[in-house]
Amino acid sequence: MTTEEKYKFIVIDDHPFTRDGIIGYVTAHEEFEFIGEFGDTRSVINSTFAGRPDIIILDLNLPGIDGAKSCGLLKQKFQKCKVVAFTQYEGMEKELEKLGFDGYIIKSEKDSLVPVLLAVLNGEKYFKTSAKKNVHTSEKLNKLDDYLKFKELTSREIEVAELLAEGFSNRETGEKLTISESTVETHRKHILEKLGVKSKSELFALLKKHLE
Structure with missing residues (x-):
């Protein structure tokens, strides 16, 4: 798979250790190319970052602009980009869908992250937990x-x-x-x-x- 064919992604999470874990897990799959990481949304919005992500993995508990309010801003900056909430908080499906998120997965189900990303990139909306159990x-x-x-x-x-x-x-x-x-x-x-x-x-x- 060439670089041009890979899905480009960025990670926004205020914990470096968590970012490293997500990046390592997702890039182990050949469909994905990592192009950037940030500790908060404002750093992305105000930056001159030139990358064009296909999908953003976004924590909700962020300093400054919280993750729930970040989705619309990120989609304005990166048009046609998908945004998936990756968080410890459960029971937020309806709220996040209304805010424009394309998917939602809780951190305790990390093993389902890549299948959810692929589903979203293929045009699906994903707002249910226990992805593998449901399938x-x-x-x-x-x-x-x-x-x-x-x-x-x-x-x-x-x-x-x-x-x-x-x-x-x-x-x-x-x-x-x-x-x-x-x-x-x-x-x-x-x-x-x-x-x-x-x-x-x-x-x-x-x-x-x-x-x-």
């Missing part, structure tokens, strides 16, 4: 397996496809399946060819459709 019921997984078998994916390719769609990187997928990262990449290429998609984000959107 992976046995009945829905059986339905997905039937679809993948119909597309003539092997049992191993099905395992790889489901893990990649959940947001796991090639390395993490390899560790879970006890295969090498290069083997995962080979499976990934075969999966994309068989399903007629060009990227993991398109794969995620397609698989999610068959989990509904």
Whole structure:
């Protein structure tokens, strides 16, 4: 995947350790390119930052302009950019949706961050918690397996496809399946060819459709 094809993102959070964790986790997935980090919204709005993010990961508890009020300002500065709230506060779905956010996820569900980012980048609004729990019921997984078998994916390719769609990187997928990262990449290429998609984000959107 070339730099031009990657989704560019910035992180706004007043805790450097948290920013580092988010950046490390998201950039482990090849679809994303990190282009900036800030400790508060005003620093972004008043800066000469020339990057054009596709998506912003935004904490709500920020000094100065709080995160809830930041969404509109950020979208004015970065037109067509998506904004996802990544916060410790629960039960804010309706409020954040009204404020113009594109997605919302609580920090205790960090493992679902990448799937949520991909869903939002594919045009969805995401305002529910426990992303993986909502998706992976046995009945829905059986339905997905039937679809993948119909597309003539092997049992191993099905395992790889489901893990990649959940947001796991090639390395993490390899560790879970006890295969090498290069083997995962080979499976990934075969999966994309068989399903007629060009990227993991398109794969995620397609698989999610068959989990509904």
